[in-house]
Structure formats: C-alpha cells, structure tokens
Amino acid sequence: AQTVTQSQPEMSVQEAETVTLSCTYDTSESDYYLFWYKQPPSRQMILVIRQEAYKQQNATENRFSVNFQKAAKSFSLKISDSQLGDAAMYFCAYRSADTGTASKLTFGTGTRLQVTL
Amino acid sequence: AAGVIQSPRHLIKEKRETATLKCYPIPRHDTVYWYQQGPGQDPQFLISFYEKMQSDKGSIPDRFSAQQFSDYHSELNMSSLELGDSALYFCASSPKRGPYEQYFGPGTRLTVT
Numbered sequence: 557a558q559t560v561t562q563s564q565p566e567m568s569v570q571e572a573e574t575v576t577l578s579c580t581y582d583t584s585e586s587d588y589y590l591f592w593y594k595q596p597p598s599r600q601m602i603l604v605i606r607q608e609a610y611k612q613q614n615a616t617e618n619r620f621s622v623n624f625q626k627a628a629k630s631f632s633l634k635i636s637d638s639q640l641g642d643a644a645m646y647f648c649a650y651r652s653a654d655t656g657t658a659s660k661l662t663f664g665t666g667t668r669l670q671v672t673l
Numbered sequence: 674a675a676g677v678i679q680s681p682r683h684l685i686k687e688k689r690e691t692a693t694l695k696c697y698p699i700p701r702h703d704t705v706y707w708y709q710q711g712p713g714q715d716p717q718f719l720i721s722f723y724e725k726m727q728s729d730k731g732s733i734p735d736r737f738s739a740q741q742f743s744d745y746h747s748e749l750n751m752s753s754l755e756l757g758d759s760a761l762y763f764c765a766s767s768p769k770r771g772p773y774e775q776y777f778g779p780g781t782r783l784t785v786t
Contacts, residue, residue: 663717
C-alpha cells in the first residue's frame with residue numbers, strides 16, 4: 557500500500573515571501589500521479605498542481621511549483637510571493653496510474669500554512 | 674465551469690437514523706469517488722464507481738452503501754448512524770482517461786447527535 561507523509565504540521569510565511577512544503581511518499585509502483593490540494597477554511601478541496609511520475613520536468617502553475625525527486629520519493633511544493641489567500645491546509649496526495657481501476661487518492665496528514673503581514 | 678454538486682450541504686441526524694448523500698459529477702465525468710474527512714484529519718477514501726459499476730473500495734463500513742446511476746450521479750446511503758460518522762463527506766469526479774485529476778464537490782457536513 558502507498559503512504560504519504562507530510563512532516564510539517566504547521567508552517568508560517570510572511571506575505572510576499574517564499575515557502576516550501578515537504579512531502580514524501582512510499583510506493584512500489586513506477587507510474588503514478590502526485591497532487592497538491594489546498595483546503596481553505598471553507599473546507600473546499602482545491603487542486604493546486606499535478607505531477608506525472610514519468611515526467612522529469614517539474615510542474616509549475618503560476619506562483620506554485622514543485623520539486624519532484626522520483627528516486628528520493630519526494631514531492632515538495634514551493635509557493636512564491638505568498639498572499640494572504642494562500643493561508644490554508646495543504647494536502648499532498650498520491651494516485652496510482654493503474655488504468656484497471658478508478659484509483660483513489662491517498663492523502664498525507666496535511667500542513668497548515670499561515671501567512672502573516 | 675460546472676463543478677461537482679453535492680446535496681444536502683448540511684445534515685443533522687440522530688443516532689441509529691439513516692442518511693442519504695447525493696453527488697452530481699461534472700458533465701462528461703464518468704467516475705465518482707466518495708471520501709470521508711473527520712475533524713482535523715485528512716480525507717479517507719470510501720468507495721468509487723466507474724460507468725455505474727463499483728471500481729474500488731476503501732474503509733467503508735458495512736452500514737454504508739453507495740451506487741452510481743445511469744445519469745452518473747451517485748448516492749451514499751448511511752444506516753444505523755453512529756456519533757463517529759459525524760464528518761465532512763466529499764464527492765469527487767474525474768474522467769477515467771486522461772490526467773486523472775479528481776475535482777471535489779463542496780462536501781456534505783453530517784452531524785450525528
């Protein structure tokens with residue numbers, strides 16, 4: 557079974573600064589997808605960014621980028637120019653690329669990000 | 674753009690009662706997932722459906738059942754409710770082919786008293 561670990565329960569960043577959230581995972585599969593989801597106080601789960609394991613290039617979405625290290629099974633999220641609206645719980649998630657089933661997401665325990673003025 | 678719709682948004686039930694949660698996926702999404710998120714916890718996978726057939730099953734209690742209908746909407750039926758069933762229940766949908774991104778609905782907050 558796959559596991560996802562987020563070792564930082566809470567992080568804090570000043571507005572306009574950069575912060576990196578860590579995520580490691582364990583899997584025996586070679587093909588899979590990794591995601592970062594954001595959950596603001598409204599509790600809505602919002603997809604932030606996706607990374608395919610077969611792609612060496614790190615994914616980027618505006619101010620959000622990832623550092624994907626497949627050999628190390630590491631998948632960190634970098635938020636640049638942090639904004640007050642980035643304050644939320646961030647979940648790292650793993651999904652198998654097995655096409656035989658509608659594969660579930662396995663989540664980490666989350667990192668709560670605070671953004672200060 | 675159309676999003677996943679869940680109803681009701683809030684539900685209060687007493688112990689031993691029954692609850693039905695509904696999910697309407699994004700148009701042209703043929704796969705539906707159900708997750709349960711307890712207070713201060715990460716979402717836990719319950720069950721998924723593809724083309725109206727159960728596809729995968731997680732830690733779903735036997736008291737719970739679910740199905741996907743011909744119009745692809747899904748219902749999660751929960752019987753003999755317990756206090757521990759109080760949680761936020763998410764439905765997510767995705768197309769089976771492609772990037773496999775799952776898009777979440779706003780959730781149904783179930784409170785069992």
